Amino acid sequence: MKKRKLGNTGIEVSEIAFGGVEIGLPYGIGVNSDKDMISEAKAIDLLRLALDSGINFFDTARMYGNSEHIMGKAFQNKRSEVILATKCVHLLDNEGNLPPKNKLRETVEKSIYESLKALQTDYVDIFMLHQATVKILENEEILTVFSSLKDKGLFKAAGVSTYTTEVTEKTIDIGFWNMIQLPFNLMDQRQGELFKKADEKGIGIVVRSVLLKGLLSDRGRNLHPALKDVENHIAKYHELLEGTNYKLPALATKFALSFPEVSSVLVGIDKQEYLEEALRTVDGVYLSKEKLNKARQLAYPEPEFINLPYWDKMKWLT
Structure with missing residues (x-):
């Protein structure tokens, strides 16, 4: 497993990052309740297998159910071998407002200390804002509390999880955030x-949604009628598979890793077969210039x- 530099943080991460949402709560197409999920014991075994197979980067969040707790158990004696990234609780209320200054600081501090306890560690490598907005990024108290927690050694690098290009560009322009x-995926570039x-x-x-919640795989068939155009478009990517020995998920992952600016690609892994497929994908051979274009x-x-x-929300993925 090759490693890439995570910007200027001094941290090197595996090209594949283990996405921890699926092991912590019901998530993804066809996963509707706890009974559809992997057991805690099997999740721990899977995390350790991933580490032994060369993946050193593990992503989780306060909002991912039992994910942090499970990772804490898996890596309690292997902390020096892993790069742990977690995310703060959501900061906006139902009306889209931030809490008052003192409450905001308290919320962020409580979130990271709860994460550290669950992960059984005294620091995380990366601490992120979860579902950041321009309003969140422009709040001076956010920068103050993140700077304070970083100075205390509770994390090494400060990150932001974004959804829109507007928020991503704002993050870049601020000059504080490290990752x-x-x-980013074949469909939405x-x-x-x-x-x-x-x-x-x-x-x-760090790229997430590379498989579009599984749609860029065999799951991208027989979709809800509202997604018919999406399904038809996904079928077009199969022409890029001609002359290769891999499938659409591998193509989607190789596509993201073909960009040198990308440090790692998050892959949701809750089955050994998904881990093995991800490992086969990162063989050091990515898309040619012609195929990338x-x-x-x-x-x-x-x-x-x-x-x-x-x-x-529209229940088009159930």
Whole structure:
């Protein structure tokens, strides 16, 4: 497993990052309750197998159910071998407002200390804002409390999880944040426009949603009628598989890793077969310039429609 530098943080991460949401709560197509999830014992075994197989980067969050707790158990005697990234609790209320200054600081501090306890460690490598907005980023108290916690040694690098290019660009322009976790995939390539700018500022890029919650796999068939155009577009990527010995998920992952500014790609892993497939994908051979250009031309023509939270809300993914 090759490792890449995470911007200017001094941290080196495996090209594949183990996405921890699936082991902590019901998530993904066809996963509707706890009974559809992997058991805690099997999740611990899977995390340790991933580490033994060369993955050193593990991503979780306060909001991911039991994910931090499970990772804490898995790595309690292996802390020096892993790069742990976790995210703060959501900071906006139902009306989209931030709490008052003192309450905001208390919320962030409580979140990281709860994460450290669950992860059984005294620091995390990366501490992130979860679902950041421009309003959150412009709040001076956010920078103050993150700076204070970093100075205390509770984390090494400060990160932001973004959804839109507007928020990603704002993160870059602020000049404080060390890494950005953002959605980027064959269908929705808008964030790629900011890769160079982030790289020039020494900011690491971690890509998530590379498989579009599993749609860029065999699951991307027989979709809800509202997603018929999406399903038809996904079928176009199969022409890029001609002459290869891999499948669509591998193509989607190789696509993201073909950009030198990308440090790592988050892959949701809750089965050994998914781990093995991810490991086969990172063989050091990525898309040729010609195939990469072709993939870029096959971006979905209406990327603003690629909105997984909205699709979930509309129950188009169940």
